Amino acid sequence: MKQNEIISKIIERFPSAVILITDDKQFSITVDENDAVTAVAYMQMLDFKQLAIITAVDWIEKGKFEIVYNLFSYEHLQQVFVKTLIDRKNPKIQSISNLWEVAGMYERDVHEFFGVEFVGNNDLRPLILHNWQDKPPMRKDFDSEAYSNKVFGNFKKEKAL
Amino acid sequence: MINTILRFILMAVMSMSVGLLFMGIGRKFTARIHRRYGAPFYQSFIDVIKLFSKQSISHNWIMDFGVLMGLAGILATVMFLPVGPFNVFGHMQGNMIIIIYFMTIGYLGMAMGVAASGNPNATIGIARALTLMLGYEVPFVITVVLLIFINSSSNLSVMVASQAGGFMRWNMIQYPFAFLAGMMALQGMLGEQPFDVMIAPAEIASGPMVELSGKLMGSAFLQHAAQIFLETGIIVNMFMGGAPNIWIFFLKQLAVYLVTLAVAAIFPRYRFEDAVKFFWQAPTALALIQLILFLI
Amino acid sequence: MIMNSFLFVFIASILTGFIRKKYNVLRWTIFTFILAYLSYMLYTLYGYWDYSEVYNLMKIGGTQLSINLKMTPLGWFFAFFTTVLNGVISIFSILKNRDEESERGIAMLWMILSALNIGIFASSDFLTLFIFWELMTVVSYFIISPGWTKSFKSVNYYFILSLIGAYAMLTAIWMLRADPMVNTFDIQTSIRQIFIMWELERAKAMSIIVLFIVAFFSKSALMPFHIWPAEAHAEAPDDFSAYLSGIMIKYGLYGVLLVIVPVLSFITHFSDSTAMINGIPVFSYLMAWVGAITAVVATFLAINSNDMKRLAAYSTVANVGYAVTGIFILSSMGVAGGIFHIVNHAIFKSAIFISLAAVKYRTHEREMHRLGGLAYKMPITFLTFLLGIIAAAGIPPLNGYASKWMIYQSLLSSKFPFLTTMIFIASTGAFMYLFRALHSVFLGQLPRKFDDVREVPFIMQLPMLVIMGAMVAIGIAPGLILKPINVVISSMGLSPVHVTYFDMYSLISRVDALTVFLVFCGSFAVAFILYLIGNKRNHVEPLDNYTAGQDPKEFGLTREMYHFAFKFYEPFKEMFKPFERINTSAFYDSIERGFNETGRSFARLFRFSVRNAVLFFIVGIAAIIIYGWFV
């Protein structure tokens, strides 16, 4: 299928979706929070078999998190970003770990660094950070430098050795 | 009696120090092949002294005992090697069957010591080494049996005596296929490339040596040195006509050792199943050809 | 005197059956004393080579059937060392069987078996030999399958192969008896007659020899019959495995030495019309090859087995292979080396099996990969096993090497390059599987569940110490055993080998075992001095290991997980994948099925199972013997 055929199919299925074409190999779809999982599942049905990554963007001014699903199709040689905006105060979204097994791992990652809750994923243990007690570090309101100064005591411990 | 004890101690010291010297020269040699400057030729002595001066760890008494048994086994084997005119015991000098079997106790000791450390990397290395041993023993044993048959004696001194009278009388010229098989087997015995898969450093963290430290590592080092001395010595006695004095003997040993290093410097590593298959094909065939030629 | 002692043992064994389970220790102590008595009895018989006993049973069709017992040097030698070794093993059994369920029957049967054992070695005609042989088979059959219900299937191999051997032997004996030239059961006469028959009727003599070979090889588990020991040893009681492997498997070799070797040496020396290779008959050469191939095949099977008793059983088969190769070389060096190896193997394999039995006594575990690290808890057992495998791999200061050296010397001096190579390969392989057993059971990480395992009690350590002492002593002074062996092979018509207590000589070299031992001690001293010079050594915990920086406890790594023992030589096994289609046990399985079907149809007739039929067979034989006794 060509890119425009895919896009027309998507519009047919999700009339409210906002589609942004980057070039002839890449485009993005922004859908409603409620449609997000359906959209990803639909894309999987359209032979977008590879889930490259799940990530999140912190739009602190808008008070939103943007969850981005990065999909790729070897059949159509197309890359697509399925995006959705969710509330920043109480970030919750349905898990897609039943569609891709690997999604569970990406969701763990996003959960650890942004604090997004994935409903339906039972395994959201911390993955990368060591013994993390503070708020999720990738949020824009987390002050990394203050943290670093406080914990690693930048030149504050001049005593002794 | 006192004489024998003195010769015994001399032989022990000589085998280890000459082996270390060979290792140092070998390192320089390999470095020059790589177009490097390389470590000084006495580097191995420094390494050993440093290792003995370091503290070491051990998990239990079997580890210490095993490593000591490894060194002792190889040293005991060296005692039966005729080094030119220098003999520790007159009467059973160079009995090949004793040498082959005595070598095993060194391997057993080392294997036991490192297996007692409880690190699976060490045990994997040992499993590979033992499998490889089953590989290179085949061509080596055929070669040894052939030479025993030629001389009607399992005595290395007799084999040396039969090669007296110039270069053309050497077994290496007379039985070239057997010599090739023996050299390939030597490559495996010394664990040089392409047969160094048991000590693969990046894959299984240097295999058997993974938990050895300080003086235990030093003992392993000395064992390897004595092993180089022993195995090159066997080849020199079997194929290169021994030597009239010990210095020429050392030179011949060094030549053999440098040949293996030259091969090692340009080869990558075999997987060990493939190494065993290789040993059962090319060198075994060569040794068998020589044996059949002899029997005909 | 011999028969009276048998009666005494028989009655004693019946009486011990009445001892209550509470006093198991008493029963096994009596067993030990009976074996001491038997050993003493044999000791007093030494040198009386014309001593004989005859008990007439009955006349059938004009033939006097009788039990003839006679002490020959060969028989005495075997009888004495097996009985002494059995006594040593029985010390181990005293405590081992204290709480066993099914031991009552085993004690009784084993006592009878030790008497039958002497009977086999003392019998001077084929009929007596056959009677004792079969009784031994049946009795041991019931010991191997304790409780009569467990492990019945695997023991069937043993029974079927024994049956094949028995039929072959009976046919051979019948052929000899029916032949007008021979017409006797007497072994010594028959041997001479077989040789004459070889010259006159080659085919008939050949078939008799082959039948005997089948009988003996099936008992000793040579090549086509090599699978029963693995099945039987694995299921037998642990202490009995030592007896089974050390002694019982050697009956076939005794038969070879008794019948085949004299015939073949007659042929070698006096026959002009026989094809020879390097001075031995072609037939003998082929049999030596059977031994060598057995050694190699059993070695490869042992490398791939995961059960420690199976591994040891295959190792036994391999060692029998060496001995057979040596014996069929027919030179005095070869035969002496073969007999010497039989003795040595009995000793070191008892060491291995006893230490494995000690491990099982404490851990109740048989699969090697579930064990590990027991050396730190059971040092004496570990040392026994270590010395056992050093001897088994033929490494110098211990006994196994002396006999292997003799076998090599015989092969080399008789100029058999390929046989030598085969034996060498088997020997290197032996090192592989023995180290695997050593590592998996005794080294590596100690599983948590064995944290409170202790060393076995002193009474059980005692036989281990005795056996270790014997291994070292024979290793230093091979003359201790080789001098009696010289008497044996002289009586077989071979020239004695040249040996002093410490030195062994062959045509092409000489070994001074004491010097070899001292050299090893000296080298160890040198290594130890170097060790003392070095900086201090710190003790660390077993799990404080190189783990690429990861703390094992935090990672959830347990000691069991960090013990590499399962599928130890898997890539090596992969290399032999094409050969896996050749499946000997499937063949025997089909035979077993055939037997079972036949048995079932019999059972339909008699409403008895096969086992009951076997029982009837014993009762029948016993009835015949007792009948003959009184009539």
Next chain:
Amino acid sequence: MLLTSSKDLKDKGLDVVLDFFRKKSLWMLHYCTGCGAIELPPTMTSRWDMERFGMGPMATPRQADLLLITGYLSVKSLKRVIYTYEQMPEPKWLIAFGSCPINGGIYYDSYSVINRLAEYLPVDLSIEGCMPRPEAIIDGFTKLMKSIDKGEAVGYKRYRENYEWYKKNQAEVLERTSPVLKEEVADETK
């Protein structure tokens, strides 16, 4: 400051002789945490040839004398480095490599990268640069050899003697139980 240790830390006697052999045979374990590891292959191979000083790479901490921290060190790897360092038998030395282990380098404000390695482990020598060139590395190694010869590089003794101090610093980053930036979290909820 790091290299000035008091003379009384040093053992007298045979160590003077043995230090000569120790400095001539430094076997190193490079813990490839960061980008610095890429500078080592050229240092080892034909162009700069580290082996002429008797140095060489080793596979496990048991055999090594020298631990190289090549580049930034995250909190998670700090734990592994400490475990590795404690597994090495004495005498042992530690080299901090590049700017990051000295003061955090370009990661000075990162929430997951430590700023000063010397607070957690006794650094015997620091080689600065981002990244240090092979010449700088070799210069650093020769300096370390000199200080070993003088008996000044005794980081392992310092570590042994000030064990509690080091452990306290390590625990501060590794075993935290409460959030660090508490007030700001409270601010955000308002």
